[in-house]
Amino acid sequence: MPEGTPVEREGQRLEFKLDWNDSAKKTVVAFANSDGGRIVVGVDDDGTPVGVEDVDACMLRAMQSISNGISPDLARFVDIGSGVRSGRPVVVVDVRPGTDRPYYLRDRGPRPSGVYIRLGAGSIPASEPAILEMLRDTSRVPFERTVSVDQSLTFDAASGEFGEAGIPFGDGERRSLGLVDGDGLYTNLAWLLSDQCTASIKAAVFEGADKLTFTSREEFSGSLFSQFRGVAEYVNRFNSTRSTFDESLRRRDRRDYSPAVVREALLNLVVHRDYSLTGPALVSMFDDRMELVNFGGLPRGMTRGDMMLGVSLQRNPGLAAILYRLRWVEAYGTGIPKILDDYRDAPVQPGFEVSDNAFKLTLPSHNPSARPRDGGPFPPRSRRPSPPRPRTVGWRSIWPRARRGSPARSCRSGPGSRAPAPANCCPR
Incomplete structure (x- = not known):
């Protein structure tokens, strides 16, 4: 840098340091995660050049600090050189925006305490949503x-x-x-x-055919294993059994939703969700139907027709492989055909709605009395409020193993709830 060059003020892409230290390393991380920038070593915060005693030693410290203390490798995005300001020697470190963000301090890892971004003239820790956004924008792997x-x-x-x-x-x-x-x-x-997973599932039961009045709602977080078991038992609690008698006075019991179909629908909700998108999956039970809404449309290259035929492209192949190994799923691509087969002779068929970022499955109730025949209001359902456990066939008939491990963390609220939900438990 030529002698006599005027000293700029610190800002979004410029920072001064008296000497190379850990603070300078944080600034390198922030520049790489943002729009790039320049660090001038040997200049006071007010822009006054004070110089560097040993330029070569300072350049070596900067090089080693960046090479050994920052991940992923940032070497190809950093240039280290020397210059002169007002007759005093300085070290200049130019940092270009990296392509493998987030960059982080190696001893702290890719968490807010190790990931920095540039805000004005300062370097601040990145929030978890900001880190996830960097991962989505730049990741070359699933x-x-x-x-x-x-x-x-x-x-x-x-x-x-x-x-x-x-x-x-x-x-x-x-x-x-x-x-x-x-x-x-x-x-x-x-x-x-893990037990710390926050990609939750929200479940709710509503009166009638709309979302104006709910009678119960819960949110399940924690391990996906616990979430699945928790929401499955929640749905089972409100999945009524209705009895009819044939001409020979033999009783025929049928649940609103076949337990095997509920299981397939919930497994699809867990396996095919796009977990890079924030927000909970939703399970909503109405008098005439159940709706399951998931983040993530169809995987790239897959059509709605492919889905209906049972063609499967895995969005989360690692998760699917683990569930297959644990025998939670029988085979890939069988969920939708099983659901359609259950409704083969039903007067109302399941509904499938797909957008770029969401997927909605609608399961009609198998009990026609739950649906209005003239478009009028829905009659009150005897199942609400329901007992803690139905005395008829339960979820364990299709999931015989006893529950174990850490239960899904949940909170509940609604009419009839005896205990108030903990503060800050479920965001509304």
Whole structure:
């Protein structure tokens, strides 16, 4: 840098440092995660050049600090040189925007305490949503295989499921399943199976055919194993059994929704969700139907016709492979055909709605009395409020194993609830 060059003020893409230190390393991370920038070492915060005693030593420290202390490798995006300001030697570090964001301090990992972004003239920790956005924008690998923002994960529920199936779940197995990457960091697949997973499922029961009045609602978070079991039992609680008698006075019992179909629909909700998008999956029960809404449209290259034929393109292949190994799913691509077969002779067929970022499955009730025949209001249903457990065929008839492991974290509210929901439990 030529002598006599006027000193700029610090800003979005410029920062001054008296010497190279850990603060300078944070600034490099922030520049790489933002729009790039320049660090001038040997200049006071007010822009006054003070110089660097040993330029070569300072350049070496900067090079080693960036090489050893920042991940992913940032070397090709950094240029380190020397210059002169007001007759005093300085070191200039130019940082270009990186293509493998988020960049982070290696000793802190890809979490807010290790990931920095530039805001004005300062470098600040990135929020978790900002980190996830960087991962979505720049990742070259599926969401499952990217590094989890949360590295403090536990697996009580998952360990219980693997133990019940007689499958080891130690460090080696977690690595082979894709829960741990080559650097020993937990992946997002591990986060989905962990007790800390926040990609929740919200379930609610409504009066009538709209969402004006609800009678119950809960939100399930934690391991996907616990979420599935929790929401399955919730749906079962409100899945009524109705009895009719034939000409020979033999009783015929039928539930509003076949338990096997409910199981397939909920498994599809878990397996095919786009977990890179924030927001809960939704399960809504009405007097005449059940709606399941999921983030993520059809995978790229797949059509609605393909889906109806049972063609399957896995959005989360690692998760699907684990559930197949645990015998939660029988085979890929059988869920939709099973649902259609159950409604083969039904007067109202299931509905499928697809957008770019969402998928909605509508299951009609099997009991015609639950549906108005003249478009009028729905009659009151005897199932609400319902007993804690129906005395007829229950969920365990299709899911015989006892529940175990960590239960899904949930909160409930609504008329008839004896205990108030904990503060800040369920965002409304």
